[in-house]
Amino acid sequence: MKFLxxxxxxxxxxxxxxxxFDNYRVYSVTVENYQQLQAIQYxxxxxxxxxxxxxxxxxxxxxxxxxxxxxxxxEELTENLGMKAKLIIxxxxxxxDEEIKPSRTPRVDAQYDWVSYxxxxxxxxxxxxxxxxxxxxxxxxxxxxxxxxxxIRLFKISKKSGNRGIFVEANIHAREWISxxxxxxxxxxxxxxxxxxxxxxxxxxxxxxxxxxNPDGFVFSWDSNxxxxxxxxxxxxxxxxxxPNRNFAYNWLTPDETGSLGASTSPCTDTYAGPSPLSENExxxxxxxxxxxxxxxxxxxSFHSYGHxxxxxxxxxxxPPADNSMLQTVGNAFRTAxxxxxxxxxxxxxxxxxxxxxxxxxxxxxxxxxGIKLAYTLxxxxxxxxGNYGFVLPPQFIIPNAQExxxxxxxxxxxxxxxxxxx
Ligand code: 0X9
Ligand code: ZN
Numbered sequence: 002m003k004f005l006x007x008x009x010x011x012x013x014x015x016x017x018x019x020x021x022f023d024n025y026r027v028y029s030v031t032v033e034n035y036q037q038l039q040a041i042q043y044x045x046x047x048x049x050x051x052x053x054x055x056x057x058x059x060x061x062x063x064x065x066x067x068x069x070x071x072x073x074x075x076e077e078l079t080e081n082l083g084m085k086a087k088l089i090i091x092x093x094x095x096x097x098d099e100e101i102k103p104s105r106t107p108r109v110d111a112q113y114d115w116v117s118y119x120x121x122x123x124x125x126x127x128x129x130x131x132x133x134x135x136x137x138x139x140x141x142x143x144x145x146x147x148x149x150x151x152x153i154r155l156f157k158i159s160k161k162s163g164n165r166g167i168f169v170e171a172n173i174h175a176r177e178w179i180s181x182x183x184x185x186x187x188x189x190x191x192x193x194x195x196x197x198x199x200x201x202x203x204x205x206x207x208x209x210x211x212x213x214x215n216p217d218g219f220v221f222s223w224d225s226n227x228x229x230x231x232x233x234x235x236x237x238x239x240x241x242x243x244x245p246n247r248n249f250a251y252n253w254l255t256p257d258e259t260g261s262l263g264a265s266t267s268p269c270t271d272t273y274a275g276p277s278p279l280s281e282n283e284x285x286x287x288x289x290x291x292x293x294x295x296x297x298x299x300x301x302x303s304f305h306s307y308g309h310x311x312x313x314x315x316x317x318x319x320x321p322p323a324d325n326s327m328l329q330t331v332g333n334a335f336r337t338a339x340x341x342x343x344x345x346x347x348x349x350x351x352x353x354x355x356x357x358x359x360x361x362x363x364x365x366x367x368x369x370x371x372g373i374k375l376a377y378t379l380x381x382x383x384x385x386x387x388g389n390y391g392f393v394l395p396p397q398f399i400i401p402n403a404q405e406x407x408x409x410x411x412x413x414x415x416x417x418x419x420x421x422x423x424x
Pocket of ligand 2: 174177305306
């Protein structure tokens with residue numbers, strides 16, 4: 002009995018252990034031919050050692066996390082394939098350690114800020130506090146519960162009746178911390194800013210914001226594995242997690258013209274689409290916001306990182322959407338306004354042609370199923386002239402990233418209004 006208790010204790014302490022990435026490297030590889038593409042796709046589907054940050058596609062760069070015990074294999078692989086590989090991060094653990102360093106010393110008078118990343122408890126406490134402090138215009142409510150029992154929360158801002166709405170969903174991918182930090186910054190600006198452009202968009206538009214669309218995954222990325230992307234649903238004897246951004250119903254698990262599924266049927270992969278459309282509590286919670294507010298939203302935004310992209314429908318097909326030219330014009334307004342702040346240049350266009358095939362993503366669902374015309378995915382900062390950090394963007398970039406994104410949104414709203422939306 003004693004032995005069993007000891008064994009249980011050992012197991013427990015092992016599961017509370019954090020994954021470490023000491024001396025792991027991130028390489029950027031350029032995929033230039035079909036053979037190279039197939040090789041990287043094979044790794045993505047079958048290798049537990051490598052982590053492919055971004056699904057590969059032809060004539061584009063893909064970032065890959067390589068553990069030390071694979072350095073020589075990886076070198077041989079890229080050499081044999083004649084594939085260019087550039088080292089962009091030399092020690093992933095070092096970045097992770099730096100990321101949570103600033104001002105984590107608990108202070109009694111601790112004010113919420115955007116100098117450091119906040120964990121789920123801190124974010125939730127702040128949302129409660131803001132809803133209480135601005136109770137005449139703001140509220141927060143639960144729209145669902147995760148498999149581990151955490152609430153999925155929707156923050157609403159409405160300063161006058163009759164407003165059209167913008168729906169923002171952030172951090173559906175657990176490791177993309179900058180997305181929820183930007184969402185809380187946006188809430189703070191909408192409630193406190195005196196800048197006339199912000200006052201305009203906060204007064205004349207209703208905002209529905211989910212800062213943390215994947216709470217279980219987010220907590221897991223803090224406590225256990227900084228690199229975690231999916232939910233934490235047990236999906237097979239071996240693996241956990243559905244990619245919630247492959248689990249939406251519109252053209253779920255549908256191949257495009259090139260045969261690419263843009264998702265996976267293997268539970269252990271990072272783009273596992275789940276057993277059926279909307280099988281997950283997280284996606285059903287988001288779906289309930291669409292359903293309960295039919296006709297309310299002109300704009301849907303899905304906050305992600307990284308890559309400096311503003312992506313439109315479609316992800317599941319290479320055929321351009323019916324509203325392509327409007328989506329491009331409104332997207333370009335976002336891009337120009339964002340670039341004016343810190344010089345960052347976003348690429349705007351359909352997901353499938355600009356990035357890669359992705360079926361079952363929320364913007365396709367918003368646009369295709371719910372008819373929300375201006376549906377976009379934002380891929381925020383990660384690698385740029387400010388450094389190469391991928392998902393582990395140091396906290397000193399939270400504010401510049403949020404400021405440029407909000408300027409972009411002001412530009413987007415202005416342009417959307419010329420098409421008759423958000424008025
Ligand atoms: O693959 C994804 O889910 C998104 N990229 S990420 O690196 N953050 O994982 C892009 C999804 C875009 N899809 C659509 N807008 N349809
Ligand atoms: Zn993402």
